[in-house]
Structures are given as structure tokens and as C-alpha cells.
Amino acid sequence: MSTGADPREERFIALCEAVAGRGPSMMAAMLLVTAHMGICSDSRSFARVFGVEHALVLRELVAMEVETRLVTILRRDRSQRVHYAPGEAAEDLLSHAEAAIAV
Secondary structure, three states: OOOOOOHHHHHHHHHHHHHHOOOOOHHHHHHHHHHHHOOOOEHHHHHHHHOOOHHHHHHHHHHHHHOOOOEEEEEEOOOOOEEEEEOHHHHHHHHHHHHHHHO
16 A cells, blocks of 8 residues: 655655755755755755755755765855865765665
């Protein structure tokens, strides 16, 4: 019997919880996981998909780049859209999260 749940959505939520459980805020975890899963990797798309103010997403990305090095900023558009990718520091978090949900 099917529960009707989308396995991709369930995987997304599980990965976000696993990453956030290792220290980053839930928004930071969501930013990392959306890029990791290929859902989105720019600030405006993230803000639109999750209904979050773009300014809050930008603030989180700057903190993630400067303070924790969890993301690498690839480019900034004139529209203030920031394109990003998980940084080297995020690779360990994401691999541990993947292993945690595989169990």
C-alpha cells in the first residue's frame, strides 16, 4: 500500500535534518542539500521555492561563505542573485548525512 509520499521529498527532509543535526542552521542545511540534490543553487530560486525573503537567504549564504566556508560563491548577478555550490567544508557534512539516512 502506497503512503503517497514523494521519496525525493522524504530524502530531502532526511538529509536536511541530518546536516542540521551536525551543527548548521536548518536554512544552511537546506541551502546545502538543494544544491547537492540539484534542486536549486542560486539564492533567488531558493527564496522562491521555499517562500523565504531573498535578503535572509543572502545573509545566510554570506555567513556560510565567510564564517564556516560551507559554500563557495560562484557568481553574483546585478540582480543580487547569488549562485553557490557546497564548499569543501560541506562535503564531510553531506557525506555523513547520506550515510546516516542510508541506515
